[in-house]
Amino acid sequence: xxxxxxxxxxxxxxxxxxxxxxxxMGIAVILLIISSYIKEFLGSLYRTIRVTQxxxxxxxxxxxxxxxxxxxxx
Numbered sequence: 095x096x097x098x099x100x101x102x103x104x105x106x107x108x109x110x111x112x113x114x115x116x117x118x119m120g121i122a123v124i125l126l127i128i129s130s131y132i133k134e135f136l137g138s139l140y141r142t143i144r145v146t147q148x149x150x151x152x153x154x155x156x157x158x159x160x161x162x163x164x165x166x167x168x
Contacts, residue, residue: 111161112158114154115154115157115158116154118150118153118154119151119154119155122147122150122151123151125147126144126147126148126151129143129144129147
């Protein structure tokens, strides 16, 4: 996150990992909304794209759970 110089003040002092996850999830939600509007344009690929976007949306949630589980052992 240092390469992008992201300020974490708006994220209530969250570290870079949580900032990256929040950004990732925000982009995934926006893409899900956009794909629902262009459903006719995507045609037969719509279902595949929607499933892929849902997987990309769930990746940060799964990583967060794993991270919190590992931190719990500390």
